[in-house]
Amino acid sequence: DTAVSQTPKYLVTQMGNDKSIKCEQNLGHDTMYWYKQDSKKFLKIMFSYNNKELIINETVPNRFSPKSPDKAHLNLHINSLELGDSAVYFCASSFDRGYEQFFGPGTRLTVL
Amino acid sequence: KNEVEQSPQNLTAQEGEFITINCSYSVGISALHWLQQHPGGGIVSLFMLSSGKKKHGRLIATINIQEKHSSLHITASHPRDSAVYICAVTSGSRLTFGEGTQLTVNP
Numbered sequence: 001d002t003a004v005s006q007t008p009k010y011l012v013t014q015m016g017n018d019k020s021i022k023c024e025q026n027l028g029h030d031t032m033y034w035y036k037q038d039s040k041k042f043l044k045i046m047f048s049y050n051n052k053e054l055i056i057n058e059t060v061p062n063r064f065s066p067k068s069p070d071k072a073h074l075n076l077h078i079n080s081l082e083l084g085d086s087a088v089y090f091c092a093s094s095f096d097r098g099y100e101q102f103f104g105p106g107t108r109l110t111v112l
Numbered sequence: 113k114n115e116v117e118q119s120p121q122n123l124t125a126q127e128g129e130f131i132t133i134n135c136s137y138s139v140g141i142s143a144l145h146w147l148q149q150h151p152g153g154g155i156v157s158l159f160m161l162s163s164g165k166k167k168h169g170r171l172i173a174t175i176n177i178q179e180k181h182s183s184l185h186i187t188a189s190h191p192r193d194s195a196v197y198i199c200a201v202t203s204g205s206r207l208t209f210g211e212g213t214q215l216t217v218n219p
Contacts, residue, residue: 042212
């Protein structure tokens with residue numbers, strides 16, 4: 001069974017479109033995260049939710065909106081996509097804040 | 113300057129060599145993580161430590177809290193160890209990453 005899953009794995013879209021990336025974890029963890037990995041492979045946290053409550057919201061354009069319908073899911077919705085949004089987005093989860101994180105396989109977003 | 117600095121950025125070794133990757137950080141932390149990212153892109157957590165030393169197979173991670181420094185050692189390196197190794201620190205709820213070390217182990 002996949003612990004942290006993301007869909008889709010690849011996403012190619014045009015500038016200006018709105019898209020969503022879904023993340024699900026079956027580990028029973030309370031905390032979930034979204035990270036962005038840029039072309040230079042540098043990872044940066046975007047958001048973190050703990051028990052469906054937003055606890056980290058880094059300097060991210062408000063075109064990005066996370067949604068946590070329940071503890072097992074944290075989806076990322078992106079409005080008005082721009083070229084600079086092209087990256088690999090990783091979802092992760094942990095038992096609680098500060099614990100070891102388990103990563104999803106990543107979603108490669110390409111904006112044309 | 114990044115809060116988490118890794119060295120070297122790139123490392124090439126011959127199979128069997130002992131490898132060390134270093135990580136220095138400048139903030140107060142509750143834990144330090146070593147992650148591995150394979151060429152396929154998946155990220156795996158290798159270690160999470162807040163003091164001392166941990167060992168898993170051929171991998172050893174150490175941390176010196178006073179000096180704000182950690183090392184990841186790989187003994188008897190193998191081509192399958194080729195990957196990017198990433199140091200990250202937990203400060204509060206935040207996880208801040210180093211830029212990674214690209215390791216290539218040649219047969």
